[in-house]
Every structure is written in structure tokens, then in C-alpha cells.
Amino acid sequence: xxxxxxxxxxxxxxxxxxxxxxxxxxxxxxxxxxxxxxxxxxxxxxxxxxxxxxxxxxxxxxxxxxxxxxxxxxxxxxxxxxxxxxxxxxxxxxxxxxxxxxxxxxxxxxxxxxxxxxxxxxxxxxxxxxxxxxxxxxxxxxxxxxxxxxxxxxxxxxxxxxxxxxxxxxxxxxxxxxxxxxxxxxxxxxxxxxxxxxxxxxxxxxxxxxxxxxxxxxxxxxxxxxxxxxxxxxxxxxxxxxxxxxxxxxxxxxxxxxxxxxxxxxxxxxxxxxxxxxxxxxxxxxxxxxxxxxxxxxxxxxxxxxxxxxxxxxxxxxxxxxxx
Amino acid sequence: xxxxxxxxxxxxxxxxxxxxxxxxxxxxxxxxxxxxxxxxxxxxxxxxxxxxxxxxxxxxxxxxxxxxxxxxxxxxxxxxxxxxxxxxxxxxxxxxxxxxxxxxxxxxxxxxxxxxxxxxxxxxxxxxxxxxxxxxxxxxxxxxxxxxxxxxxxxxxxxxxxxxxxxxxxxxxxxxxxxxxxxxxxxxxxxxxxxxxxxxxxxxxxxxxxxxxxxxxxxxxxxxxxxxxxxxxxxxxxxxxxxxxxxxxxxxxxxxxxxxxxxxxxxxxxxxxxxxxxxxxxxxxxxxxxxxxxxxxxxxxxxxxxxxxxxxxxxxxxxxxxxx
Numbered sequence: 001x002x003x004x005x006x007x008x009x010x011x012x013x014x015x016x017x018x019x020x021x022x023x024x025x026x027x028x029x030x031x032x033x034x035x036x037x038x039x040x041x042x043x044x045x046x047x048x049x050x051x052x053x054x055x056x057x058x059x060x061x062x063x064x065x066x067x068x069x070x071x072x073x074x075x076x077x078x079x080x081x082x083x084x085x086x087x088x089x090x091x092x093x094x095x096x097x098x099x100x101x102x103x104x105x106x107x108x109x110x111x112x113x114x115x116x117x118x119x120x121x122x123x124x125x126x127x128x129x130x131x132x133x134x135x136x137x138x139x140x141x142x143x144x145x146x147x148x149x150x151x152x153x154x155x156x157x158x159x160x161x162x163x164x165x166x167x168x169x170x171x172x173x174x175x176x177x178x179x180x181x182x183x184x185x186x187x188x189x190x191x192x193x194x195x196x197x198x199x200x201x202x203x204x205x206x207x208x209x210x211x212x213x214x215x216x217x218x219x220x221x222x223x224x225x226x227x228x229x230x231x232x233x234x235x236x237x238x239x240x241x242x243x244x245x246x247x248x249x250x251x252x253x254x255x256x257x258x259x260x261x262x263x264x265x266x267x268x269x270x271x272x273x274x275x276x277x278x279x280x281x282x283x284x285x286x287x288x289x290x291x292x293x294x295x296x297x298x299x300x301x302x303x304x305x306x307x308x309x310x311x312x313x314x315x316x317x318x319x320x321x322x323x324x
Numbered sequence: 325x326x327x328x329x330x331x332x333x334x335x336x337x338x339x340x341x342x343x344x345x346x347x348x349x350x351x352x353x354x355x356x357x358x359x360x361x362x363x364x365x366x367x368x369x370x371x372x373x374x375x376x377x378x379x380x381x382x383x384x385x386x387x388x389x390x391x392x393x394x395x396x397x398x399x400x401x402x403x404x405x406x407x408x409x410x411x412x413x414x415x416x417x418x419x420x421x422x423x424x425x426x427x428x429x430x431x432x433x434x435x436x437x438x439x440x441x442x443x444x445x446x447x448x449x450x451x452x453x454x455x456x457x458x459x460x461x462x463x464x465x466x467x468x469x470x471x472x473x474x475x476x477x478x479x480x481x482x483x484x485x486x487x488x489x490x491x492x493x494x495x496x497x498x499x500x501x502x503x504x505x506x507x508x509x510x511x512x513x514x515x516x517x518x519x520x521x522x523x524x525x526x527x528x529x530x531x532x533x534x535x536x537x538x539x540x541x542x543x544x545x546x547x548x549x550x551x552x553x554x555x556x557x558x559x560x561x562x563x564x565x566x567x568x569x570x571x572x573x574x575x576x577x578x579x580x581x582x583x584x585x586x587x588x589x590x591x592x593x594x595x596x597x598x599x600x601x602x603x604x605x606x607x608x609x610x611x612x613x614x615x616x617x618x619x620x621x622x623x624x625x626x627x628x629x630x631x632x633x634x635x636x637x638x639x640x641x642x643x644x645x646x647x648x
Contacts, residue, residue, distance in 0.1 A: 036368075054378060073419050081419055093374075098409070
């Protein structure tokens with residue numbers, strides 16, 4: 001029988017902190033080729049403007065497969081609706097039975113995207129972080145910071161937004177959750193103080209140049225999720241000692257690696273997948289002086305992992321990978 | 325708010341006969357380029373064996389878009405489950421809101437596939453049909469025959485199946501519904517008597533040759549829905565005066581046109597889309613002596629049309645195309 005769960009039920013069932021380790025294993029499965037993730041399906045709308053992404057996949061030999069439909073309709077705020085929406089369908093991989101419909105309204109996507117940032121920080125941030133830098137003060141900027149709580153001891157945060165009012169709101173909201181958040185006037189001011197920086201903006205032109213970045217800094221770039229977006233200058237990726245991506249093919253198609261590749265700053269041979277670092281087949285950061293960049297575009301295996309985790313929590317039934 | 329409807333509710337809301345005209349308009353929209361139907365998404369499973377198809381699309385400028393997930397898991401009968409399963413999701417094309425989840429378990433796919441056969445017969449069958457021939461006595465063979473009721477006056481049927489027991493069951497079941505069904509010993513015996521033939525088998529080698537087909541016959545071939553399937557010899561398509569397809573790209577990829585093209589019997593320039601015949605931009609059959617073939621592979625616009633129709637029936641709300 002198909003179980004149907006609404007956003008409130010899903011939120012109450014899953015602590016975002018518990019999903020970080022499963023997401024890390026998902027990246028390792030993806031990089032090791034144990035995951036079947038076909039290209040993303042896309043519908044594009046002009047009037048009103050919107051995009052629909054259909055992500056689907058499975059761990060090979062796993063018990064389940066997942067189909068996620070996620071949308072962004074950019075005029076929604078004028079109707080009093082959030083831009084993003086989405087839901088996930090979890091199926092039995094032995095019979096095709098629809099096990100569960102997760103009407104999470106996009107919450108699970110925000111959580112699994114935050115968890116990916118936590119995995120990157122866990123493996124790539126320098127040993128001592130005195131301040132966390134946050135570029136972007138939107139919904140995902142909140143999920144990113146909260147996701148760092150279990151993996152980074154630091155609670156000092158310097159936040160910047162193109163809109164100072166939004167940065168101030170962000171600072172007030174996250175300070176109330178136990179962080180010490182100050183607002184920075186520029187991205188450069190953030191880079192001057194912070195050795196762990198997260199970028200979560202819809203920028204279409206670089207916010208940071210190589211000259212802004214101190215030795216020992218790790219940057220996780222989350223914003224570039226479609227062609228034309230860019231948060232880091234190509235010279236940042238060229239200057240980095242290590243560039244890590246969630247998916248090489250996606251990163252060079254629509255991540256930070258795409259414009260950097262076009263600028264001649266980087267090639268696919270120069271990057272390492274996060275799953276290799278998680279699995280230990282690549283050492284990741286090897287000194288506190290290195291500059292590292294993680295370019296994350298979002299992979300369907302994250303949806304698979306979080307849908308299975310929620311299903312297990314809500315039903316007590318295993319939807320987890322069945323290893324053979 | 326997302327409405328959720330189960331199979332029983334959906335079945336009670338939709339009379340398959342009423343969907344034939346909307347499906348015909350859907351084909352016309354598709355052929356005229358008014359429909360955005362990206363390539364089908366696919367997941368393939370080895371153990372147990374199964375295939376999942378994700379079909380999605382929208383009428384450009386329409387009020388809704390649809391995502392269908394349909395599966396075939398071939399060991400299901402040994403678990404007491406049907407091979408096929410599926411459901412459809414209907415969304416608001418202005419906001420991305422999930423309007424309805426149609427848990428039809430594949431019923432809507434059977435109905436819309438039957439309706440496509442009715443559209444083909446309506447436009448391509450000769451004026452006088454004395455006997456309808458049915459090759460294949462499975463689930464879709466039943467939907468095909470029932471779908472012909474409103475468009476063809478003839479009630480005499482000659483049915484053949486590779487399994488004579490299944491043909492006998494088919495004859496008994498459909499006779500009880502008002503048809504006069506006899507069982508034929510061979511596909512050739514069917515072709516010798518019938519001027520409207522429907523093939524709905526999983527055959528992987530031709531059942532009919534050109535020499536079997538009488539002048540004036542129309543054949544609707546439904547079975548070839550994936551690479552490697554074939555019901556008609558290439559010489560049948562070569563001998564036909566008119567070959568009509570639902571989708572040229574799909575027919576030459578995995579329909580009857582694919583092996584016929586490989587055999588040099590036919591090229592894409594030789595076929596006409598059903599939507600052109602429906603719209604009247606192609607005359608279709610022009611004499612009762614012509615041999616015509618309709619090669620139908622199933623197009624996502626059919627899913628869009630039937631999902632919208634069910635939604636309208638169940639809610640009273642319009643999900644129909646919004647013409648500009």
C-alpha cells in the first residue's frame with residue numbers, strides 16, 4: 001500500500017544532523033559507480049517563468065528507487081507562494097510498487113543539500129576554523145549553517161548578502177539558534193577573516209577572486225545549479241590546491257567548473273569527486289595551508305538516500321541498500 | 325492542496341469512450357509542435373528484471389504538466405502481482421503546485437493506449453468492416469477491442485493468441501460483453517477474414533507477412549513499445565499504401581518502423597503522423613482498396629490528456645489546455 005506523508009510529518013521524523021553520514025556514503029557509492037543516476041529530466045516554462053527538474057535513480061542492487069520532481073516558479077512570491085516546491089516518490093525495486101509519496105514541498109532537497117555541505121566541510125575544512133563565512137542569506141544559507149553544527153566546532157559566523165536587510169535578518173535568526181553572527185559589508189571582508197566559506201547565492205558573476213582567499217581556506221560553492229550561474233572567479237579554482245566536485249559531469253556542465261573550464265583554468269582531470277575523498281581513495285586536504293574548493297551541484301543519489309532514511313523513520317521498514 | 329485518487333475512484337470517474345476525441349486532439353497538438361515532450365526517462369533492473377519509464381510533458385501554454393512513472397517487473401506474477409504498475413502526477417503549470425496524484429496502478433495507461441487504437445481505426449479503417457481481427461489476447465487486447473466499440477459498427481471478432489487457452493478466455497470474456505468472438509488458429513487466418521486488424525502482442529518476430537494482407541485492410545500495431553519487438557514483417561510496411569505513426573522519432577527508434585527501416589523497406593519521409601491525419605493536413609485513407617498501417621508506440625501527450633480529463637471529472641476544475 002502506498003503511504004503518503006505531508007511536510008509536517010516528514011519534518012518531525014528526520015533530524016537533519018543524522019543524514020550527514022548516509023549522504024557521505026551516497027557520494028562514495030556514486031563515485032564508485034554503484035549508483036544508476038540518469039541525466040536530469042527538464043521542463044522549461046516561459047510564462048510565467050519556471051523550471052521543473054526530474055531527478056531519479058537507484059543504488060544498484062538496492063531495495064528501492066526514487067523519483068523526485070522539483071520545481072522553481074519565479075513569480076510565485078507575487079502569489080504568496082515560495083519559489084521552490086517538490087516531492088519524492090519511493091518505489092520497491094523488486095516489484096515497482098509505489099511505497100511512499102513524500103509531500104515534503106522541497107524541504108528534503110534543502111536538507112540533503114545542506115548535508116552535502118557538511119560532508120564537504122568535514123573532509124576539507126582546515127583543522128582550526130575561527131570564523132565561518134556565509135555568502136548568501138537565503139533559505140539554503142540557513143540550511144548550510146545548521147548542517148555545519150555537528151561537524152565544525154566553530155560558532156562564529158560572518159554573513160554577507162547583496163541585500164543588507166536580508167543579511168541582518170539572517171544574523172538575527174541564526175543568532176537566536178546559538179550562533180554568533182555578524183554581518184560583513186563585502187564578500188572580501190568575509191574572505192579576509194574566515195577559513196571556511198560557504199557560497200549559497202544565485203550569483204551570475206564571481207563574488208570572490210583568487211587574491212581574496214587566504215591560504216588554508218576551504219570554500220564550498222553551492223549556488224551554481226544551472227548553466228550561467230557563477231560564484232567564484234575561474235582564478236579561484238586555478239589557485240586552489242584541490243578542487244572537489246560532487247559529480248564531475250554535472251560540475252563541468254553547470255557548476256563552478258563550467259566557466260572555469262571555459263576560461264582554461266581547469267579540466268576534468270584536475271578535480272576529484274567528493275565520494276573518492278569520503279571513501280579514502282583520495283586523501284583530500286593534506287595540510288592546513290592548502291586552499292580547497294568543493295563545487296556541489298546536487299546529485300540524485302542524495303535524494304535517494306534521504307527518501308530512504310525518511311521512509312525508514314516513518315514506517316520502521318527498511319528501504320536501505322541491500323548489499324549483495 | 326494535493327488531491328489523491330485511488331484506482332477505484334479513477335475508474336468510476338472516467339468512461340474510456342469519452343477520452344477518444346481528446347486523445348485525437350492531443351495527437352494533433354503533438355504533431356503541430358504544440359506539445360513539449362522530452363525523451364522518456366528509463367531505469368533498468370536486472371534482478372529481478374524490470375523497467376521503469378518516466379514520461380512527462382505539457383501542452384505549450386497549457387494549465388498543467390504531467391509526470392507519469394510506469395513500471396514493468398516481469399517476475400511479479402510469481403508474487404501474485406500484475407507485471408505493470410504506474411501512477412500520474414498532475415501539476416499547475418503556473419506555480420509548480422502538485423494538484424493531483426492519480427494512483428491508477430497503470431489503468432490510465434491501458435485506457436489511453438486503447439484510445440489511440442480507436443483514433444487510428446476512426447481515421448484509417450475501411451468504410452465497411454465485417455470482422456475485426458485481434459492478435460494477442462492480453463490486457464491491452466481487451467482495452468483495444470472495447471475502445472473500438474464507439475468508432476466501429478462491427479461486432480464480429482476473430483482473435484488469435486500464441487496460447488490457445490488465453491484466446492479462448494478472451495473470446496468468452498469479450499463475448500459476454502456483447503461481441504461475437506471466435507478464435508483463429510493462426511495470424512494468417514485472421515488476416516484472411518478481417519479488414520481491421522489490431523496487433524497487441526509482445527512478439528519479437530513478425531506475425532504477419534505482406535502476402536497475408538488483403539487489399540483494403542487497416543492494421544494498428546500496438547505491441548512494439550521497445551527496441552527488439554516486432555509484429556509486422558518489413559514487407560508489410562513496404563507494401564502498405566500509407567504508414568501512419570503516433571511519433572516519427574519514437575516509431576523509428578523502437579516501433580515497427582525501426583526494423584522496417586533497418587531492412588530498407590521504409591524511411592521517415594515515407595510515414596505520416598496520426599496528428600496530421602486527425603488535423604486534416606494529410607487526407608489519410610483515400611480508397612477502400614488501400615492497405616494502411618498505424619504504428620503506435622505511446623506518446624506522453626496521451627498521458628497528459630487523460631490525466632487532465634480525470635482531474636476535471638474528479639474535481640470539476642479545469643486542467644485543460646489554456647489556448648492563447
